[in-house]
Amino acid sequence: MPFPKLGFAKRLLFFYGFVFIAVLLLTDWSLSRVLEKRELEQLQDSLTRQSILIREVASPLLERTLDLQNEIKKLAEGTGLRITVVNAEGTPLADSSETHETLANMDNHAMRPEIAAALKEQTGMSIRYSTTVKTRMLYVAVPIFQGEKILGVVRAAMPIARVDRILASARKPVMVTALLGILMVLAAGILFAGRLTARIRRITSVAERYAQEDWSEKILIDGRDELKMLADTMNKMASSLKTRIDDLENEKGKVATILTHMNEGVIAIGPRKQFVMANPTAERFFGFETKTVGGKGLIEVTRHPQLERIVDRAFEARKNLSEEIQIPGNIKKTFRVNVLMLPPQIREIGCILVFHDMTEIRRLENIRKEFVANVSHELRTPLTSIRGFIETLLGGALKEPATSEHFLRIMEEETKRLGRLVEDILTLGEIEQRATLLRKEKIDLALELSTVLERFKPRIQEKRIAVENRILGKSFVVSGDRDKVQQVLVNLIDNAIKFNKEEGKIVLSADQRAEGLAITVEDTGIGIPQGSIERIFERFFRVDKARSKExxxxxxxxxxxxxxxxxxxxxxxxxxxxxxxxRFTVFFPG
Ligand SMILES: Nc1ncnc2c1ncn2[C@@H]1O[C@H](COP(=O)(O)OP(=O)(O)OP(=O)(O)O)[C@@H](O)[C@H]1O
Ligand SMILES: [Mg+2]
Incomplete structure (x- = not known):
């Protein structure tokens, strides 16, 4: 905001300047009045006194007008006075500004106010413009007595201009002093106003920064007045505001950090089911972006009618709800959604939806269920078969030695199978629960592989399989549990033989890769259909159940x-x- 051209300090200055000048003019006026009155009174006094003196000279000469004229002229000379003598009828007998000859031209003076007053035995006084001397004059007239009788009037006059001059000379120093005073006051005022304006502008400009939440500057002004107090107070206010705002930001930051890093998805919706906010996890779950969905309805944001219905029910009952929903997608995901209703006093948010991803838990649950079903099934099959043979034997077959032996051999096979199965399940359980700590030692994989191969020699020869051992004679040392690593190699080679063709081939190789040391067992067997490859490591998973079992x-x-x-x-x-x-490859980390 630009500062006004006519700031308040300037206004104040103008106002006081105006008042000063008005007061000065008023003083001048009343001073002139007083002075003028006093001057006139003094002048009048002196004229009266002079008139009385002149009367003394004039009264014996009233009959001799020529002498009177001369005497009057003499008296007036050099005094600036104009002296006039008239007889009782008002006819001029002598006048200092005329000559004896021109005297006759003067008109009768009986009607002049001062003379008229003097003829009535008073001292007359009048101020007027004299056409004779062409200036404003003060006239004072005194009567000339002879006993009780008035013989004439002596009049003395003086131009008022003198009074004006006296006045002017008296006013001059007063005015000069006053003007000087005004100038000094104005100069001081300008200086003061300038300083005041500068300080106020300083406060204003920092305050403007505060308004834009820039707290970097403090208001630094000097002085010990109210402005300084204002500046100090504003500084205090700014610092407490900054602390408050920082605290709030901090709190906001903490909440945001917590929300951002939560595994749970959080969506807040308003009382009209409009979207208010969501954390990144929720965005990921439903595949939307907060900045593009502000204010939209929940259904538009999540495109999930079931969720919408759950929220509707929660709103209707004004009660928290917890339900499981599924979100379709590449991988179908299962979520538990908790609808937390907020008290209606909180206007902006009606309820909060919290989503827990249950997909993995549900998947593990399914695997477990399947596992139990599989185990019981696997156990039941050989047991059923054994029981069947026992019943047959007990039912009379025992008496036939050939049959008995055949049955017992099958039963032996089934028992071995059962034993193997229990063994495998135990191994798996153990590893899964990490019950057995690995007894790690340095082992040479090339050596272990040779040992294992030796064990399979009869079966390899039986199926006339060619083994190409590219690791032979090399050394690949890793840190591992010897028994467990051997188990890995046994299982892989067992499969490579089992699912190989007659006269097939097995290639064993090792190489160092980024992921670690890789051991590869490759066969030329029946192969695995593409869809089954990803499930191949699941428990009990067999591509062809009947065949594997066989x-x-x-x-x-x-x-x-x-x-x-x-x-x-x-x-x-x-x-x-x-x-x-x-081709199966196992990686031992670097
Ligand atoms: N080298 C292979 N060639 C083709 N199919 C294989 C091969 N290895 C495993 N499979 C398939 O993967 C399934 C699972 O293998 P896995 O070794 O876990 O079980 P199995 O060999 O059937 O039984 P077990 O190993 O417990 O005696 C097998 O049933 C088979 O269908
Ligand atoms: Mg196997």
């Missing part, structure tokens, strides 16, 4: 591989082409 598998081998690798801080991956073969 081959004595329970579908736990790869799950064990995965968990052991993860326990080592590594991981396992699989790639495969159906009908051509599969």
């Amino acid at each position: 081959l004595g598998g329970t579908g736990l081998g790869l799950a064990i591989v995965k968990h052991i690798m993860e326990a080592h801080g590594g991981h396992a991956v699989c790639s495969s082409t159906l009908g051509k073969g599969s």
Whole structure:
């Protein structure tokens, strides 16, 4: 905001200047009055006295007008006085400004106010313009007595101009002093006003910054007056405001930080179900951006009718609600939504929706359920078969030694299978719960691989599989649990043989990659269909249940591989082409 041209200090200055001049003029006027009155009185007094003196000279000469004229002229000479003598009828007998000859031209003076008064035995006085001497004059007239009788009048006159001159000379120093005073006061005023204006502007400009929330500057002005107090108070106010604002910002920042880093999605909606705010987690859950949805309805923002209905119910009942919803998408997600109704006093926000992502929990729950179902199923099958054979044997088959032996062999197989299954389940459970700490030591993977291969030699030969061991003779030392690592290699090679073709091939290799040391087991077997690859490491997952079972598998081998690798801080991956073969790689971290 620009400062006004005519600031208040200037206005004040103008006002006082005006008042000063008015007072000065008034003083001058009344002073002149007083002085003029006094001067005139003095002049009148002196004229009266002089008239009385002249009367003494004039009264014996009234009959001799020529002498009188001469005497009057003499008396007036050099005094500036005009002296006139008239007889009782008002006819001029002598006049200092005329000659004896011109005297006759003068008109009768009986009607002149001062003379008229003198003829009535008083001292006459009059101020008027004299046509004879062409100036304003003060006339004083005294009667000339002879006993009681008035013989004539002596009149003395003096131009008033003299009074004016006296007045002017008396006024001059007063006026000069007054003017000087005014000038000094004005100069002081200008200085003061300038300083005042500068200080006020300083306060104003800093205050303007405060208005824009810029607290960097303090109002620094000097002095010990009210302005200084104002500045100090404003400084105090600014610093307490700044503290308050900082505190608020801080609080806001804390709340924002908490909201931003929450795993839960939070959406606040207004009393008319309009969107108010959301944290980034909620934005991610529903795939919207807060800045584009402000003020829109909840349904427009989330596009989730079920959620809308839950919120409606909460609003109707004015009660908190908690329900599970699903959000469709690439991966269907499950959320528990808690609708928290706020008291109606809070005008801006009607309720808060808090979303917990339940997807992982639900998935794990499903896996667990499936696992239990699978385990019981896997256990029941061999048990049913064993019981069947026992019943058959007890039912008479025992008497036939050949049949009995055959049945007992199958039962032995089934029992082994049961044993293996229980073993696998226990291993898996152990690793999963991290119950067994890994007994880590330095192991050479090349060496371990050779040991494991040795164990499979009979089966490899039986299926006439060619093994290409590219690790042979090399050394790849990692830190790991020997038994567990051997288990990984056993499971992978077992699969590579089991799912291989007759006269197939197995390639074993190792190489150092960014993710760690990679051990790869590659086969030329039946391969895995694309859709099953991602599930291959799940417990009990088998591509072809019947076939795997025939081959004595329970579908736990790869799950064990995965968990052991993860326990080592590594991981396992699989790639495969159906009908051509599969490749399994395990990574030991660097
Ligand atoms: N090398 C492979 N070639 C083709 N399919 C494979 C291969 N390895 C595993 N699979 C498939 O993955 C499934 C799971 O393998 P996994 O090793 O976990 O179980 P399994 O071998 O059937 O039984 P287990 O290993 O418990 O005896 C197998 O049933 C099979 O369908
Ligand atoms: Mg297996």
